[in-house]
Amino acid sequence: MTTVKSLYYDESHEAFRATVRKFVEKEISPHVDEWDEAGGFPRELYKKAAEAGILGLGYPEEFGGTPCDQFHRIVMSQELARSGAGGVSASLMSHTIGTPPIVAVGPDAMKKRVVPQVLAGEKISALAITEPSGGSDVAQLKTNARREGGHYIVNGSKMFITSGVRADFYTVAVRTGGPGASGVSLLLIERGIPGFTQQPLKKMGWWASDTAQLFFDDVKVPVENLIGEENKGFRYVMLNFNSERLGMAASCTAYSRVCLEEAIAWARERKVFGGRLADQQVVRHKIVDMAMRVNATQAYLESLAWRVQNGESPAAEIAMLKNQATQTMAFCASEAVQIHGGMGFMRGTKVERIYREVKVNAIGGGAEEIMKDLAARQMGI
Secondary structure, eight states: OOOOOOOOHHHHHHHHHHHHHHIIIIIIIIGGGHHHHTTOOHHHHHHHHHHHHSSSBTTGGGGOOOOOOHHHHHHHHHHTTOOOOOOHHHHHHHHHHHHHHHHHHOOOOHHHHHHHHHHHHHOOEEEOOOBBTTTSSSGGGGOEEEEEEOOOOEEEEEEEEEEETOOOOEEEEEOOOSSSOOOOOOOOEETOOEEEEEEEOOSSSOOOEEEEEEEEEEEEEGGEEEESSSTOOOHHHHHHHHHHHHHHHHHHHHHHHHHHHHHHHHHHHHEEEEGGGGGSHHHHHHHHHHHHHHHHHHHHHHHHHHHHHHHOHHHHHHHHHHHHHHHHHHHHHHHHHHHHHHGGTTTHHHHHHHHHHHHHHHTTTTHHHHHHHHHHHHHHH
16 A cells, blocks of 8 residues: 655654654553643753753754744644643743744844753743733833833733743833834843732633733833844744744644544443443544534644645634634533543543634634734735
8 A cells, every 4th residue: 555645744854753753642641630730840851851952942943943844833833732631831931932032033142142051942032012001912011111211121020921930031012112012022031130020810721821910010122132123123023923832723723623533432442321422422422523623723724724834824824723723622622521421521531632622723823813914904804
């Protein structure tokens, strides 16, 4: 029988898949229930992930990274999802949204000082944009950075920040100019600096993820910590969002597939009415409906990833993909819990945890409603 070569994946992707799968099976999956209940995971997991080549994926070799294509990133999302613990993945990989602006437009000295430490798992990076007064409306952020000599004086607050308590480096969006998008800049703010404090937050899901509100009270930040040009930060944030949303779509699709696989395994093993649960037509149809949505979303994801890899920036379709992926995850999580019955409502099952984690994906990285409006504008509607 002739093996058909994949359009998107080659031997390097499958070798990387094997590496990440081994890491997840050894270092994450056996501990997720414990970490979920504890509300966090050991800091040494970052170093272990770095040694496995996970943290450095997609970063320049000069900083200790490993260049890759979009499909290596998809593979990583798929394999990290196998543990069924979105909170672990969110915090472990918070540098994927915190460091890209530094790599793209940060000063050389900042890149050399910050990025290698993060990719080695020695330091943790976070992105701080969302505020208590507004989430997706980045152009209206209120955290203020006033220039005084060789420093910016920062006052304000950030909300729902992943790795918010224990991050070492925070890429923070601040207002350095007038109102609107044209007055936004990015600053690197470091943990422990006077006037900078954090408050842990409790959440519906992602229990193992360190999430916090940040407070800035006359925090003095050296002007050398400006990332890119002053008042050009909104553009950097938007470029970051496209990558973040594609990554979120990959993760949501992967968690949807985990729900599908868990539902199939349970339906085959569970005995009801003298036979397998899978012998019930209604259950088989639920599973087929799940598979249809997962496969369609996966195809959409891979098509857009290929376009991005080849130089396109299809913002409207990335926004629509994010929505489709989160809706697919919501559907599959709900159906998987239903198929599991009472066990689907019990802590310690992957489907229960994923069900709790659906909503954060439909809100974070741009709420579903914002995504629809963005797509409509990009389409000229």
